[in-house]
Amino acid sequence: MYLAHVIGRVVATQQYPGLEGVPLQWIQPIGEEGEPEGASLVACAVVSSGPGDLVQVVDGREAALACPQTFVPVDAAIVGFVEQALSLGRDLARATQGEGAS
């Protein structure tokens, strides 16, 4: 489980059965100072979020368990919309708000 910024939406008109209606979003994982860390990826949005938001992501098999149908080929899921994430007293949600939207 880690923090990420939503940097875009992905639309797929044909999806694996069971994934219909589950939004796909493009995310960029961040490190402890809010800096981008690692490669960006596509995740299923189980909670409503949009570009610019700071979110919490779970990866691996557990990502599918967060989806409405749990036997689906998914390896990353957005499981929380983060309002505040303190890192040594600095709020990552405030410091980097909206930066990911560009």
Next chain:
Amino acid sequence: MFLADVLGAVVAPVQIPLLDGEKLLLVRPLTPDGRPQGRARVAIDRAGTGVGDRVLVLDEGNGARQILGDPDAAAKCVVVGFVDYVEGQDGTLLYDNGARASLEPR
């Protein structure tokens, strides 16, 4: 499982029901001798820890599901222990909670 330093709390007003009421912490993974290693994680606190504490973090789904008592829990990272000290191969003290320094930004 890995060692980590607790950096702060994560607050999510909208999240999957599993996480409701759980304390979420941002943690910095470490090597045994205390150097930062890898991306910061968000972990569910089950050990009652706070900022600045060195903790033991479970990063595996099946163990997390057992601790949370939910066979369908979509969670991987759980803080399962508070570290008092870490001893190296030759008996040297790599970390001592009684003599810890305050956390610095990486």
